[in-house]
Amino acid sequence: MGEDGGMRVVVVNQTGGPDVLTVADREPSPAGPGQLLVDVAAAGVNYMDIYQREGRPPYGRDVPFVPGSEGAGTVAALGPGTEGFAVGDRVAWAGAPGCYAEQVAVPAASAIIIPDGVETRVAAAVMLQGITAHYLCHSTYPVAASDTVVVHAAAGGVGLLLTQMVKMRGGTVIATTSTPAKAELARQAGADYLTGYGDFGSVVEQVTGGRGAAVVYDGVGRATFDASLAAIRPRGMMVLYGGSSGPVPPFELQRLAGAGSLFITRPTMIHYIASRDELAGRAGDLFTWIREGRLSVRIGGTYPLADAARAHDDLAARRTTGKLLLLPG
Numbered sequence: 276m277g278e279d280g281g282m283r284v285v286v287v288n289q290t291g292g293p294d295v296l297t298v299a300d301r302e303p304s305p306a307g308p309g310q311l312l313v314d315v316a317a318a319g320v321n322y323m324d325i326y327q328r329e330g331r332p333p334y335g336r337d338v339p340f341v342p343g344s345e346g347a348g349t350v351a352a353l354g355p356g357t358e359g360f361a362v363g364d365r366v367a368w369a370g371a372p373g374c375y376a377e378q379v380a381v382p383a384a385s386a387i388i389i390p391d392g393v394e395t396r397v398a399a400a401v402m403l404q405g406i407t408a409h410y411l412c413h414s415t416y417p418v419a420a421s422d423t424v425v426v427h428a429a430a431g432g433v434g435l436l437l438t439q440m441v442k443m444r445g446g447t448v449i450a451t452t453s454t455p456a457k458a459e460l461a462r463q464a465g466a467d468y469l470t471g472y473g474d475f476g477s478v479v480e481q482v483t484g485g486r487g488a489a490v491v492y493d494g495v496g497r498a499t500f501d502a503s504l505a506a507i508r509p510r511g512m513m514v515l516y517g518g519s520s521g522p523v524p525p526f527e528l529q530r531l532a533g534a535g536s537l538f539i540t541r542p543t544m545i546h547y548i549a550s551r552d553e554l555a556g557r558a559g560d561l562f563t564w565i566r567e568g569r570l571s572v573r574i575g576g577t578y579p580l581a582d583a584a585r586a587h588d589d590l591a592a593r594r595t596t597g598k599l600l601l602l603p604g
């Protein structure tokens with residue numbers, strides 16, 4: 276916070292490329308009903324933030340807006356109706372807008388108290404991508420020990436966490452990455468087979484004796500979609516959860532019959548943390564695994580608020596691994 280009591284935020288005044296992310300001073304707003312005013316220690320950078328900055332349908336927002344939906348920090352003030360929280364609590368959240376800022380009002384309903392033994396930055400790094408990895412392999416398609424699973428972009432934010440969680444459930448992971456250094460990170464996360472995007476279909480064929488993968492977790496989208504469908508066993512599931520290479524063009528459902536009576540879903544996190552219990556349960560699992568040393572969270576890059584544009588550029592240009600954080604302090 277500045278000496279004049281103002282705070283710095285990153286603001287998007289018009290949608291566009293990374294350079295539309297500019298720093299501005301704002302008056303801090305008080306905590307409203309049901310809100311916690313939080314001093315932000317770290318804000319997560321996510322692909323969704325890029326889509327919103329670009330104004331890409333259906334993610335566009337009214338300008339001006341402060342980007343970011345994920346973070347962690349310390350409660351500075353409490354609005355009415357925030358029982359269970361206290362000033363000084365360390366909290367983390369996902370799905371609360373306006374986090375590229377020194378201070379933000381977070382709905383108490385979205386906030387989770389960070390337990391001892393979990394660093395604040397690590398909590399910020401795991402909320403959105405960790406909860407996503409959790410629901411993908413526990414709820415969207417609950418991985419069984421006999422399953423062979425494809426994880427695309429396995430050195431990415433979701434990818435590294437998803438690989439570890441599939442391994443915890445006993446599945447076999449075939450991981451795609453674009454470089455040997457990224458493949459090495461996926462291997463360290465537990466991936467059983469490492470491959471590039473051009474080869475993964477034949478790796479699946481070899482590993483499964485021609486049967487196909489039980490599920491493909493595909494956050495890459497346009498570039499991988501067709502080969503992903505072709506790699507799935509009869510009655511298996513295609514989980515398209517993102518499009519870092521671009522959106523998948525319109526799709527003829529009849530193709531699912533010829534491909535083996537496949538299931539397809541396009542999940543999004545909000546529906547998998549629909550109740551407070553579901554949010555707290557998934558976050559609780561993540562924090563327990565971190566404390567027990569069972570889940571490793573890679574913070575692949577940290578940036579000051581003023582470098583938000585560089586963070587977006589790095590993420591979109593495939594230069595990153597694991598999680599990117601903005602550090603307002």
Ligand SMILES: NC(=O)c1ccc[n+]([C@@H]2O[C@H](COP(=O)([O-])OP(=O)(O)OC[C@H]3O[C@@H](n4cnc5c(N)ncnc54)[C@H](OP(=O)(O)O)[C@@H]3O)[C@@H](O)[C@H]2O)c1
Nearest residue numbers: 322407428431432433452453494517518519520543544593
């Ligand atoms: N549905 C949900 O609930 C949900 C939640 C979180 C994230 N997501 C989505 O999941 C995806 C991954 O998110 P993330 O934050 O974890 O990102 P990330 O995986 O850390 O970064 C994206 C990665 O995708 C790979 N990639 C392949 N082709 C690419 C291309 N043409 N352009 C850019 N990257 C490409 C790159 O890895 P390589 O260099 O190894 O290819 C890149 O590092 C995004 O599409 C995001 O929107 C969805």
